[in-house]
Amino acid sequence: MKxxxxxxxxxxxxxxxxxxxxxxxxxxxxxxxxxxxxxQIKFEGDVINLDFSKVNPATGPVFIKGAMPGNTLKVKIxxxxxxxxxxxxxxEGFGVFPELVKxxxxxxxxxxxxxxxxxxxxxxxxxxxxxxxxAPENGHFTTGTAYKxxxxxxxxxxxxxxxxxxxIFQPGACLALGDVxxxxxxxxVCVSACEVCANVTVEVELINYEIEWPLIETESGFFIVVSMxxxxxxxxxxxxxxxxxxxxxxxxxMNSAYMLASLVVDIQISQLVDPNKTVRAYIPKYLFDGKxxxx
Amino acid sequence: MKxxxxxxxxxxxxxxxxxxxxxxxxxxxxxxxxxxxxxQIKFEGDVINLDFSKVNPATGPVFIKGAMPGNTLKVKIxxxxxxxxxxxxxxEGFGVFPELVKxxxxxxxxxxxxxxxxxxxxxxxxxxxxxxxxAPENGHFTTGTAYKxxxxxxxxxxxxxxxxxxxIFQPGACLALGDVxxxxxxxxVCVSACEVCANVTVEVELINYEIEWPLIETESGFFIVVSMxxxxxxxxxxxxxxxxxxxxxxxxxMNSAYMLASLVVDIQISQLVDPNKTVRAYIPKYLFDGKxxxx
Numbered sequence: 330m331k332x333x334x335x336x337x338x339x340x341x342x343x344x345x346x347x348x349x350x351x352x353x354x355x356x357x358x359x360x361x362x363x364x365x366x367x368x369q370i371k372f373e374g375d376v377i378n379l380d381f382s383k384v385n386p387a388t389g390p391v392f393i394k395g396a397m398p399g400n401t402l403k404v405k406i407x408x409x410x411x412x413x414x415x416x417x418x419x420x421e422g423f424g425v426f427p428e429l430v431k432x433x434x435x436x437x438x439x440x441x442x443x444x445x446x447x448x449x450x451x452x453x454x455x456x457x458x459x460x461x462x463x464a465p466e467n468g469h470f471t472t473g474t475a476y477k478x479x480x481x482x483x484x485x486x487x488x489x490x491x492x493x494x495x496x497i498f499q500p501g502a503c504l505a506l507g508d509v510x511x512x513x514x515x516x517x518v519c520v521s522a523c524e525v526c527a528n529v530t531v532e533v534e535l536i537n538y539e540i541e542w543p544l545i546e547t548e549s550g551f552f553i554v555v556s557m558x559x560x561x562x563x564x565x566x567x568x569x570x571x572x573x574x575x576x577x578x579x580x581x582x583m584n585s586a587y588m589l590a591s592l593v594v595d596i597q598i599s600q601l602v603d604p605n606k607t608v609r610a611y612i613p614k615y616l617f618d619g620k621x622x623x624x
Numbered sequence: 625m626k627x628x629x630x631x632x633x634x635x636x637x638x639x640x641x642x643x644x645x646x647x648x649x650x651x652x653x654x655x656x657x658x659x660x661x662x663x664q665i666k667f668e669g670d671v672i673n674l675d676f677s678k679v680n681p682a683t684g685p686v687f688i689k690g691a692m693p694g695n696t697l698k699v700k701i702x703x704x705x706x707x708x709x710x711x712x713x714x715x716e717g718f719g720v721f722p723e724l725v726k727x728x729x730x731x732x733x734x735x736x737x738x739x740x741x742x743x744x745x746x747x748x749x750x751x752x753x754x755x756x757x758x759a760p761e762n763g764h765f766t767t768g769t770a771y772k773x774x775x776x777x778x779x780x781x782x783x784x785x786x787x788x789x790x791x792i793f794q795p796g797a798c799l800a801l802g803d804v805x806x807x808x809x810x811x812x813v814c815v816s817a818c819e820v821c822a823n824v825t826v827e828v829e830l831i832n833y834e835i836e837w838p839l840i841e842t843e844s845g846f847f848i849v850v851s852m853x854x855x856x857x858x859x860x861x862x863x864x865x866x867x868x869x870x871x872x873x874x875x876x877x878m879n880s881a882y883m884l885a886s887l888v889v890d891i892q893i894s895q896l897v898d899p900n901k902t903v904r905a906y907i908p909k910y911l912f913d914g915k916x917x918x919x
Binding site for chain 1 (some may be wrong): 628682712714719720721725726729731740743744745746747807808809810811812813814815816817818838854855856859860864866867872877879880882883884885886887888890891892893896903910911
């Protein structure tokens with residue numbers, strides 16, 4: 330199987346990226362990823378001045394032959410193999426409640442048998458990928474930021490068994506991923522999760538269809554994922570996108586689709602702590618007679 | 625069983641309310657409720673000038689003997705019996721995406737065998753109570769508004785089998801409820817849900833414990849429910865409340881509890897369309913060794 334080692338790290342998604350591997354639609358790839366702190370924290374008491382230039386590394390990018398702007402890259406998440414120890418950090422001035430922390434704190438977390446150990450508590454692990462994205466249409470987004478190209482969406486449904494759909498903006502797409510979490514809740518309120526090194530196996534596929542924002546598909550439904558500067562903006566945009574999706578798939582007027590969304594589309598929080606905030610709209614598949622295509 | 629008929633409607637929760645029934649802790653009560661449009665819409669084509677003074681009626685209030693400020697009222701939802709037809713409306717200038725609608729639209733929705741019929745679609749019903757509250761500490765809140773006293777929280781977990789905990793601010797508490805929905809999704813994006821008349825059976829109980837914001841208890845966890853002027857403010861406050869809850873129940877520093885919240889507390893949207901916006905923090909019970917008390 331093709332593999333990208335964690336010596337190939339990027340700290341930004343930009344419109345001109347330099348691929349480190351070339352694959353074809355249908356290929357499987359293993360990404361070796363390192364934790365979101367760039368491996369800088371090794372011990373419980375590590376109170377260090379974080380080198381922010383090493384935060385949120387993504388492994389890649391991978392060039393997918395035939396990927397062209399206006400099409401969509403489907404990334405099926407096949408497996409997430411976690412390391413045995415993770416770390417969570419918080420820092421004064423960060424998170425949903427920035428006044429709550431003094432200075433910088435780190436806590437090491439053991440991961441075993443599907444649980445994350447937090448003091449005497451055992452938390453069910455929910456392994457997921459924080460950063461997954463492609464080269465954007467224009468400019469340069471740090472890997473800590475999410476937008477239409479994906480990036481730091483910190484969405485817990487980017488997990489084994491799910492498929493992530495990303496709009497392709499540049500030839501070859503240039504897929505990179507990292508920032509795996511062994512456990513995270515919606516909001517990621519303290520600014521980080523159980524940050525962990527992991528090997529991630531995916532299968533890529535090109536889809537001849539155009540999307541505007543990333544989508545996640547699970548067995549039961551679709552999530553449209555929108556990231557913008559404020560949660561208010563993101564909530565409005567994701568609602569609009571969900572209404573458009575229903576209108577198109579079900580051949581409804583926008584007005585009817587808006588009412589239907591009020592009954593069946595859950596508006597949810599992914600993360601509230603990165604430079605752009607990420608929200609999602611959950612659209613259940615039963616509406617489409619079990620037909621599971623995004624088109 | 626004690627019953628409050630739908631001739632007893634209030635349109636505001638205020639610090640001085642006039643009870644229509646007196647009950648004791650442990651009593652069961654049936655509330656006859658009418659739909660959130662005040663029964664003004666009877667036919668699909670009804671394009672009327674809504675009388676807003678008749679919108680969001682709540683049935684009650686009920687005086688609970690012995691209820692004193694500083695204690696908590698537990699309201700167990702035992703049963704929600706729906707009428708056979710509901711209505712959904714949207715109006716220009718309302719909802720998450722106010723530009724999406726022109727004028728006023730109403731749609732009648734048949735409810736049968738646990739499903740709501742929307743054109744050719746069958747939507748699983750999720751019967752829930754939109755408005756449930758008590759007399760507030762000060763002043764006057766229209767029943768369309770949610771705050772610490774409860775009110776129009778539009779939270780889909782206020783459903784059969786759940787318990788709602790409300791802070792008591794006035795002697796007798798003065799419980800009123802209404803605005804039942806046969807189906808609603810998180811966000812309630814178009815401004816309304818499947819609005820329906822219903823008979824709601826509850827059991828009330830006084831708890832000698834003080835809470836600041838409403839709580840909902842389900843089999844698996846607690847939701848802290850916060851409603852404020854903007855979703856940003858509400859998200860920050862609900863995060864703080866969840867961290868305080870974890871800190872107290874688990875005897876953790878606020879700092880540790882903040883990290884734990886980032887791993888296990890889901891921050892969720894209830895509604896984005898009422899005068900105050902409502903969000904909730906979900907705290908799973910497994911953290912407390914299955915001990916299901918709020919105290």
